[in-house]
Amino acid sequence: MVREPSRENLHFEGVALRANVSVDTVEYFFDSINQLVAEAQLANYTDLVSTHHFVMTKVESALAKEDRDAFLFAVEQNLDLAWAAGQIGNRWGIIELLHDIWGDPFVQSHFCELLDVQFQAWINIIEGAQRLGWIDVELNAASVVSIFWSSSVGQFITSGSSLLNFSPQENRDFIMRLLVPPSRQSAL
Numbered sequence: 001m002v003r004e005p006s007r008e009n010l011h012f013e014g015v016a017l018r019a020n021v022s023v024d025t026v027e028y029f030f031d032s033i034n035q036l037v038a039e040a041q042l043a044n045y046t047d048l049v050s051t052h053h054f055v056m057t058k059v060e061s062a063l064a065k066e067d068r069d070a071f072l073f074a075v076e077q078n079l080d081l082a083w084a085a086g087q088i089g090n091r092w093g094i095i096e097l098l099h100d101i102w103g104d105p106f107v108q109s110h111f112c113e114l115l116d117v118q119f120q121a122w123i124n125i126i127e128g129a130q131r132l133g134w135i136d137v138e139l140n141a142a143s144v145v146s147i148f149w150s151s152s153v154g155q156f157i158t159s160g161s162s163l164l165n166f167s168p169q170e171n172r173d174f175i176m177r178l179l180v181p182p183s184r185q186s187a188l
Contacts, residue, residue: 010037038104041097042111048097049118052081056121063128071134072180076172082152083168094153119145135179148175 010033016023030036055078062070101111119142126141151171158164166174 034103038107041100079172083171
């Protein structure tokens with residue numbers, strides 16, 4: 001129901017009917033329709049990023065094995081996935097999802113905690129690659145993560161532009177050049 005185009009008439013009664021449970025059951029688990037929508041959108045977000053988490057394990061594994069080629073391949077795969085996710089179907093989907101999650105303070109807080117876990121994992125990955133000399137050590141790992149996440153989610157702003165509409169591959173190549181400048185690629 002959350003993914004349906006019109007949610008103006010979304011009420012506990014309709015949710016209960018669709019779920020084949022009583023209204024009391026829905027009200028027991030959710031304090032408000034905003035909380036219900038936020039929880040549903042958090043579940044949608046989890047589904048959306050499940051492939052990204054799988055790829056992240058490949059990145060972490062390659063880093064642990066000190067396999068530079070596998071590491072760079074998995075990072076590129078993650079970049080492609082992240083940028084492509086914002087280009088599938090309704091370009092407002094991720095914004096609506098985040099807006100809905102922000103509609104309930106408890107769910108928003110939980111979501112932010114989950115994001116911090118992901119952000120910290122990527123910061124650790126960048127720093128690990130820097131220690132191995134695979135990524136420019138002059139880059140601030142937290143800034144790299146911040147810029148990447150902000151650009152992949154924020155691309156909906158530029159998606160209609162004839163000047164700034166980049167493919168996932170163009171974005172991947174740009175980010176990889178920032179992380180590993182051509183002057184350093186041959187040295188590695």
